[in-house]
Amino acid sequence: MGKTMEIQLDSAALVTPQLLRRLHATRKRTVSLAKPLSEEDCCVQSMPDASPVKWHMAHTTWFFETFILERFEAGFKPFHPAFRVLFNSYYNGIGEKHPRPQRGLLTRPSTDEVVAYRHNVDTRLGKLLDGLMRDGSVEDSRSAAALVELGVQHEQQHQELILTDLKHLLAQNPLFPAYTPRTDGSAAHAAPLAWQHVDAGVVQIGFDGGGFCFDNELPRHRQFTEAFTLASRLTTNGEYAAFVAEGGYRDPALWLSEGWEWVRGNGLRHPIYWQRENDGARWQEFTLHGLQPLDMQAPLLHISYFEADAYARWAGARLPTEFEWEAAAAREPGLSQLYGTAWQWTSSSYAPYPGFTPADGAIGEYNGKFMVNQYVLRGSSLATPEGHARLSYRNFFPATARWQFSGIRLAK
Amino acid sequence: MGKTMEIQLDSAALVTPQLLRRLHATRKRTVSLAKPLSEEDCCVQSMPDASPVKWHMAHTTWFFETFILERFEAGFKPFHPAFRVLFNSYYNGIGEKHPRPQRGLLTRPSTDEVVAYRHNVDTRLGKLLDGLMRDGSVEDSRSAAALVELGVQHEQQHQELILTDLKHLLAQNPLFPAYTPRTDGSAAHAAPLAWQHVDAGVVQIGFDGGGFCFDNELPRHRQFTEAFTLASRLTTNGEYAAFVAEGGYRDPALWLSEGWEWVRGNGLRHPIYWQRENDGARWQEFTLHGLQPLDMQAPLLHISYFEADAYARWAGARLPTEFEWEAAAAREPGLSQLYGTAWQWTSSSYAPYPGFTPADGAIGEYNGKFMVNQYVLRGSSLATPEGHARLSYRNFFPATARWQFSGIRLAK
């Protein structure tokens, strides 16, 4: 997610006022996410895997400028020639790109200039799409609508990354600053863990029906899953704290060999945002509301694949495959927290579905390029924008990624 | 392969004269593999992923000493206390182990001492097994037979690694020394490439029937494969040379993103053992017979997953999944070079089969420990010992591994 741009552009939908409203709302939400932040917060990059908020704001704008305005706008001229390199993420077909680990060195353009860039592109885009609605060809309207939809989905992905990357940045600061104040004082309450059984059989996997999907969700195809059971809810902080307390990070028998090297090489002893209170007796957790006591009933977050796998082994269970997850989520009641809580690691390596075909040209250039040494996560997280999640959605990250809003749903 | 020791020990077979003959033949073959080598050839380690020949000779002996003699021999005393650490590979349950990258620093014990170690253990093992045949309990005889079988299989794996690692070592030497002289002067002749079709359906995957298998081949279970076609033979050097000549190593569009970084970061331009002749016009290949002209009709060898995947994309095809490979190999005539030529990369990440259960104790300790960020290879290679290959065998290596006897069978 946020690393690839996989899409089917053969949609039959036209540009409509509804689409424009979605576009407008999405664009507005990105800016509102940055509201509580200073210019400095928006500019700095905490590690090569993360990007600055300002870069996300500019890159999502670059996307609309490059793939829609440049194609459809009469007499197109880029807002700033250098932005084509600075805010290109990976589209080799488009030309040069600025090195990812140096995104945080771009103190110029300023956040204000990036906001101006957003306004400029939004205005021109509005004018262009209005024109297409009034008197554009059906073909142009279809192409533009598909690209707008893609741009909206793309920007939604980056909205989640804005929160993810920002959280990582703020966590590096010994002052542990809050992004927003905590408003909800109520503690979580975890339901008892139950196991949902699914019989063996051939299941249909992949996107089905109308609307948007990324091309890694296609084609819809068949898989056979042997009988399995899936946990009714996500693993809680309290359950994981027991694993930590009982030496989970010190026992090589619980870890994949490569995971154990990673744990030892980095001296890991607990999840990335956990820390002991001063007296050492209790856990605290860094959150977007600053340091908070660890809520033992709340779902565990920010866990790597290696940690999820080790925990599952310790718990006498395992991680589900992505096919098991999708089959159960499609059919079974009794599963809670499928969406909107935490991305759920599966044991499935990210791979193409049978018959997978990448789209043509620049947008499809990197389709499937990440299908190696990454693991699929399913569901969605509390940081995923409203309306972005769906049953067939495939998120993916390397086994060491800890800074995502990722959690654990066990299987047996 | 060679990195894990996965076995089912519940065999019902007893110690028999036939088993002893297999043991003896296997042990003898290991020593004969080292015959053409000097002590120096046997001692040096060319990279952390490879081990010295002497280490392989000692480690396979350590296996029998530790898992059979120590358990069954009355008044057991180790041949040398330090060898328990020096020649332990990864069995944490057995105790400390010598760091893998430093195996090549062990100029002592000498090759002669290791040969003496082999003789000593072989003699004691023969005596022990003779005794078990004569007057051992059924239970002991079964256990010992299963462990001998495992030790034989284990040693066979290391026989392939001896050739693999030795080839890598000799290739580092600008003198390009030959392991053995070339005796066969006949050139290869590749059959025309045909495509075998397999219908969609549920297939049985995993080991079936009697005899030995590793536990990663179990349990036998069902998979669904959509219709596919598989290449009738392996990719040849000539076919791959066309990929190289047409800029295969210079076009990022052909590579997985991580593969492209690997290619650029290491400045790769051709397979590991290829090099240009002095005039630059023709390819040579380093072989166990020294530098040889590249045989364009012969099967391509020593290719990484990244290279195999890029070649397949360039050729308008893809790599098969391991289930496709096994399903086709089980049912279809028309496939040549399944075994005894080159391990064949599949697009399947190495993962446990549904219901997989690791064995207990030290031998099973690391079962499944490598099931992350590795890709499955099927079939077997020209370096695989006679009788070691089978339909359900799962070899596995990381996507960057180039020094194995690995090749390409395309799918569509």
Place this chain on the structure above:
Amino acid sequence: MGKTMEIQLDSAALVTPQLLRRLHATRKRTVSLAKPLSEEDCCVQSMPDASPVKWHMAHTTWFFETFILERFEAGFKPFHPAFRVLFNSYYNGIGEKHPRPQRGLLTRPSTDEVVAYRHNVDTRLGKLLDGLMRDGSVEDSRSAAALVELGVQHEQQHQELILTDLKHLLAQNPLFPAYTPRTDGSAAHAAPLAWQHVDAGVVQIGFDGGGFCFDNELPRHRQFTEAFTLASRLTTNGEYAAFVAEGGYRDPALWLSEGWEWVRGNGLRHPIYWQRENDGARWQEFTLHGLQPLDMQAPLLHISYFEADAYARWAGARLPTEFEWEAAAAREPGLSQLYGTAWQWTSSSYAPYPGFTPADGAIGEYNGKFMVNQYVLRGSSLATPEGHARLSYRNFFPATARWQFSGIRLAK
């Protein structure tokens, strides 16, 4: 420079209105250096060796708060407890410090808060020193005066680093932003290069006379220098461009062995801030006024020791020792550009003078700690604050440091 805090605190001077004016002017100048910069410019760190402008502003304030207010102010309370860690640079005696490579992650405190920190400390410091002037003991007044002097010198060092580090940051940006507009349109004109002869003899080296010096300039002692000649002026861009044009970066015979590895390992072909114009025919140079045509008559800047040494060898000369530099600068007319142009590399490894004694306690804690694998630079640069340079001043950097305002004066 900027990395050590070496001082003699046994001055007999008292706190005076003149000292307060110097303090005030120095503190004011730091803030004015940041005037042309945005908050983002002040926050970002371009490499581990450089620090953000905001950090320099806070650290110099921390110095006064920690070493003067904490000692002399009745009822002292730190402005912010966390700042004691965040803005400590290396004084282990004072407690923990924030890791240097992570200084750029501190988006909080904001630049505004740091300016408020400066105002707060300045106000309290003014009040304290006024009180000491009116009715402090002679002992307290002397101690405080020495510490104020040290704080002023320390802040002057950081003023140079602000410009040095900022230049490096802006140079990473493909927009090549200017810190200030270029006002001076006149081109430089280099005088002909002459050689000043100095006879062999015993010379006095080290600080002599009243006023402030760092303790690495003491004790004054004797050295013997054989007869030598020193270049009357610094090497120009044009002279160095000839070295580049004639293959200076491609000939290993010109470089120290370690320097050659550094050149090859980093693919270096010219000084850090040079680049070819688009047509490749002419050099441009990144400056604090943005990209500018390279002025061939102007003194060469931003050169490492390795580059300086290679150039000298190519030019049939060598770098002077620091004793030669000081002896010539002390006695000889005929030398221009000694101060205020570029720090001048010497061939002298940074080492203690005979009889060197570090000061006691936190301020002296790290005295001499950097006296290994660094080379001495003499003189001062155009970025050195007025009044900070002197004959015996010893700046020092590792042989690879390129981002300082450093140049070349040849010797024979």
Place this chain on the structure above:
Amino acid sequence: MGKTMEIQLDSAALVTPQLLRRLHATRKRTVSLAKPLSEEDCCVQSMPDASPVKWHMAHTTWFFETFILERFEAGFKPFHPAFRVLFNSYYNGIGEKHPRPQRGLLTRPSTDEVVAYRHNVDTRLGKLLDGLMRDGSVEDSRSAAALVELGVQHEQQHQELILTDLKHLLAQNPLFPAYTPRTDGSAAHAAPLAWQHVDAGVVQIGFDGGGFCFDNELPRHRQFTEAFTLASRLTTNGEYAAFVAEGGYRDPALWLSEGWEWVRGNGLRHPIYWQRENDGARWQEFTLHGLQPLDMQAPLLHISYFEADAYARWAGARLPTEFEWEAAAAREPGLSQLYGTAWQWTSSSYAPYPGFTPADGAIGEYNGKFMVNQYVLRGSSLATPEGHARLSYRNFFPATARWQFSGIRLAK
């Protein structure tokens, strides 16, 4: 030492029978050093800084072949064309060289072949030099004599390195094998430490008189040394053990800043060849006779510059400059262990003497190339061949080098 080949070739001496005897004895001693070793011991390289014994044997032979036979022998043909690359160490002017970290991968040529190479070159060299004695021109005889002398000195350097590198290799082996059995059972007895005073004054530094020297010992020139005192003997193991016991490796205040990072980064707690006995109570030391109890009265060996410097600070002393060492060693009685015990670190960075001129051509090609970031050691060690040491000899290594036979003589 062993890394550079600095020489003055303008000697007036001719080829004489005495010279031939020295040559013969030196060549013979190299082979005898390898006598107690197996082929494996001779082949393996324990780290990039060290070379295999076999490589030393071949490289010293390559030297005579390349610089003498190739120049003087009629119809010269190299023993093996590939050896010119394999056993070239750094002479760029001679052509390509094999990468240093891969010297240990050369299992071919075998040790026997290298011995044959030695015999071949020795025989041809003997014949050539005999001829020159009989009827060579004075000019040829002088040139050849100078080169033979250089080759002898060069081989002596490598004789010390053979022992140094071999000790490092054997120490990596958990069996701790002995190179030779211990014959001398007598314990050392350290004399009381006294301090020799030297008055301030101008001293003569550098080689003086006839015979051989390396060019880094020239020109003889003047230095001024302030008054100082020098320890009458080297630091003992017992004295250093007190430093270790009192937390020397845990107190950053004792270390240079870069040294402290090195200690922490490598987790160092004692000298490289020390280890605790099983009960933890006593120190053992790995020696060429295997593991031995640490002799507290014996001189400390195998210490880095950083360790020497930290110890000196802890002991309230410092390391001498190389000029102080040479001045004291030239004039003062009362100093023991100057030669034949341990190389003695000085605080002097390795730098050219005033007026230093490298020799011309390949032999001089790398003269002075190492004169950066290295520190000078004076005296000689127990591994230095008889007759190789002299007052003006300058050995040098980086501040982290621990595996040399290096020790500490304090100064004040």
